[in-house]
Structures are given as structure tokens and as C-alpha cells.
Amino acid sequence: MMSLFSFSHYKFLWRCSIAFAFFLTLFFIANSLTLQAQSTSTPCNKDPYKQLNLILNQNGTVTRPDKPPDSPPAEDPTLLVLSKDLSINRSKGTWARLYLPRAAQHQRSKLPLVVFFHGGGFIFLSAGSTIFHEFCFNMANDVVAVVASVEYRLAPEHRLPAAYDDAVEALQWIKASQDDWLKNLVDYSNVFLMGSSAGGNIAYNAGLRAAAAADYQIPKIKGLILVQPFFSGTRRTGSERRLANEPHLGHCFNDAMWELSLPVGVDRDHEYCNPTARKGPARLELIEKVGWWVLVTGCGGDPLVDRQVQLVKLMKKKGVKVVGHFTPGDYHGIQDSDPLKAKVLYGVIKTFISALN
Numbered sequence: 001m002m003s004l005f006s007f008s009h010y011k012f013l014w015r016c017s018i019a020f021a022f023f024l025t026l027f028f029i030a031n032s033l034t035l036q037a038q039s040t041s042t043p044c045n046k047d048p049y050k051q052l053n054l055i056l057n058q059n060g061t062v063t064r065p066d067k068p069p070d071s072p073p074a075e076d077p078t079l080l081v082l083s084k085d086l087s088i089n090r091s092k093g094t095w096a097r098l099y100l101p102r103a104a105q106h107q108r109s110k111l112p113l114v115v116f117f118h119g120g121g122f123i124f125l126s127a128g129s130t131i132f133h134e135f136c137f138n139m140a141n142d143v144v145a146v147v148a149s150v151e152y153r154l155a156p157e158h159r160l161p162a163a164y165d166d167a168v169e170a171l172q173w174i175k176a177s178q179d180d181w182l183k184n185l186v187d188y189s190n191v192f193l194m195g196s197s198a199g200g201n202i203a204y205n206a207g208l209r210a211a212a213a214a215d216y217q218i219p220k221i222k223g224l225i226l227v228q229p230f231f232s233g234t235r236r237t238g239s240e241r242r243l244a245n246e247p248h249l250g251h252c253f254n255d256a257m258w259e260l261s262l263p264v265g266v267d268r269d270h271e272y273c274n275p276t277a278r279k280g281p282a283r284l285e286l287i288e289k290v291g292w293w294v295l296v297t298g299c300g301g302d303p304l305v306d307r308q309v310q311l312v313k314l315m316k317k318k319g320v321k322v323v324g325h326f327t328p329g330d331y332h333g334i335q336d337s338d339p340l341k342a343k344v345l346y347g348v349i350k351t352f353i354s355a356l357n
């Protein structure tokens with residue numbers, strides 16, 4: 001597997017990573033001076049429900065008044081990508097939306113499978129949300145892969161590890177599925193777990209479980225694709241302090257989401273939250289053992305970037321085959337609102353997947 005380093009793609013990716021790291025450094029130096037003033041901040045609402053604009057109903061359910069729009073799947077053969085929903089576990093309300101590039105139906109070779117977990121701080125959004133529907137639709141088309149976007153249970157009704165349980169159940173379901181797209185068109189030796197933001201955290205934690213089980217019930221995973229993964233810790237990093245009031249993931253919002261998604265009573269160095277603290281580094285060795293490749297992407301305008309860089313460093317130290325792709329500027333979740341940024345990301349993912357084939 002080490003020979004992969006010599007692939008031109010990889011040289012390119014590595015060079016990019018180094019170049020971006022360099023830009024990132026310059027970016028930080030420039031910005032730490034100007035942004036420091038802003039970090040003496042608006043106080044957070046002490047009630048995390050109010051902070052996130054959630055309503056806790058008397059019957060124990062939670063209402064999310066700001067719910068963004070959903071999009072239905074469509075098997076319309078005139079579309080570039082066909083999509084459909086399949087139930088995973090009715091009693092939990094979990095399901096997957098599958099995306100199939102139209103052209104692939106007539107292709108002889110089977111396609112890679114990207115199992116995707118959406119973002120939303122473990123609390124918001126759905127595999128049916130329009131932003132993720134469009135993201136996965138375009139990703140299936142550009143990367144030329146089948147995408148399975150997983151609907152998992154949300155916090156605070158279902159705190160972690162419920163989402164990880166659902167993710168692993170989704171993998172078992174995929175392996176056993178008799179669905180004709182999965183059965184006939186997917187190469188089960190070419191499977192990637194991917195997620196953005198909280199979904200990146202889920203891909204990581206479910207990946208560790210899958211690596212530990214590594215049994216025949218789960219498809220053979222080749223790698224993890226962690227797009228701006230959502231992690232935290234008890235101590236704030238430099239980028240979190242510098243970008244404390246950042247409008248997309250400022251610390252009031254960030255803190256409230258962890259408060260309502262982690263198991264009650266644990267702190268933020270818990271293994272679900274901080275992969276570099278306590279048991280984290282030892283758990284990570286599993287990825288080295290199973291030999292997966294990992295792609296971590298991030299950007300300089302995301303308060304989480306220092307943690308993501310730290311994670312890449314720790315993985316390298318542990319001998320995990322990891323590619324860090326960091327760009328200057330931008331903000332957390334930019335690929336969900338900027339189609340051009342999403343397109344660039346699909347290119348990075350396609351390069352990553354094809355270099356392993």
C-alpha cells in the first residue's frame with residue numbers, strides 16, 4: 001500500500017496539503033491580529049434549547065421551528081442521477097437515500113459506494129434536506145459513485161451514541177440488502193464512509209466500530225472521508241478562540257450542540273467528542289491496523305480547523321495513511337451553500353478514491 005505514495009495523484013494531493021498548510025499559516029498570522037478584537041463576545045444563552053431555538057414540548061418531544069426544506073427522491077430516468085429511499089429500521093425511523101448516476105446503469109464495471117452522513121450538529125437536518133439532497137446528487141454524478149445517505153436519529157431525543165448505532169446498523173443493512181442498485185451495481189470491496197461536520201464525526205466513530213468488528217456483516221471499507229469533521233474538547237483551540245463569534249459555528253452554538261448531543265454527564269474530552277484526548281489516540285490505532293486511508297478536509301475560516309489539523313498530525317504519528325486537505329478562508333459548511341466549492345470538493349474526493357483503485 002505504501003507504493004500509493006508514488007501515484008501522481010498522491011504526490012499532487014500531498015503537495016497541495018503542504019502548500020495549503022503554508023497558506024493557512026500565513027492566513028492565521030494575518031487574521032489572528034484582526035480577529036482578536038471580535039472574540040470578546042456576546043454572551044451565550046445559558047439554556048441550550050433557547051440558544052438553538054428548539055422547543056422542548058411538555059410530552060418530551062422537541063420541535064425545531066427553523067427546519068429547512070426537504071426534497072423528495074426521484075427515480076426519473078431523464079435525470080443525471082436517480083435517487084430512492086429505502087427503510088433501514090422502521091421502529092427507529094432510519095432509512096437511506098440511494099443515489100445512482102444514470103450513466104452507470106449501462107456500465108460494466110461496478111461503482112464505489114460512498115456511505116454519507118449529513119451534518120447538523122447531531123441535532124438538525126435530515127438525509128432528505130434539500131441541501132444534502134443536492135450535495136449527494138451532484139457528488140454521485142461527479143465522483144461517479146453510488147451514494148447512500150443515511151437518516152440517523154437525532155439528539156437531544158436520542159443522544160450519542162444513537163447516531164453511531166444507526167450508522168453501524170446501516171452498514172449491516174447495506175451488506176444484507178437485496179436492492180438491485182446495491183446488489184448489482186456496487187463494488188463491495190470499494191466502500192468509503194463519509195460525513196460532513198457532525199456527519200464526519202459519525203463516519204469516524206462508526207468507522208472505529210466497524211474496524212473493531214471487521215466481520216463479514218459489514219462491507220469492506222477502504223477509507224474514511226471526513227469533511228470538516230465536528231470534534232471538540234474541554235480546552236478551546238487557537239482557531240476556536242480566534243473565531244469565537246464566527247456566524248456559522250461560533251462557540252455559543254457549538255457549546256449548545258455538544259451539551260444536547262453528548263451522553264448526560266460526560267465532558268468534552270470524551271472519546272465521542274475528542275479523538276486526541278484520553279482513549280482517543282489508542283482507538284485511532286485501529287485505523288492503522290485495518291489499513292484504511294483517511295481524507296480530512298478543512299478550511300481556515302472554520303473554528304474547528306485547529307482540531308482537524310491536530311487530528312491529521314496524530315494520525316500521521318500513529319502511522320495512519322492520511323491526506324489532509326486544508327484551504328484558506330471559507331467557513332464551516334461552505335460546500336452546502338456554494339456549489340462551486342462543492343464541485344472542488346468532489347474533485348478532491350474523486351482523486352482520493354481513484355488513487356486507491
Ligand SMILES: *[C@@H]1O[C@H](CO)[C@@H](O)[C@H](O)[C@H]1NC(C)=O
Binds near residue numbers: 057058059060061
Ligand atoms: C407532543 O407535543 C407536540 C407539541 O404540542 C405535538 O406537536 C406532538 O404531536 C406531540 N407528540 C406526541 C407523540 O404526543
Ligand SMILES: *[C@@H]1O[C@H](CO)[C@@H](O)[C@H](O)[C@H]1NC(C)=O
Binds near residue numbers: 088089091
Ligand atoms: C430495529 O431496531 C430495534 C431497536 O433498536 C431492534 O430491536 C431491531 O432488531 C431492529 N430491527 C431490525 C430489522 O434490524
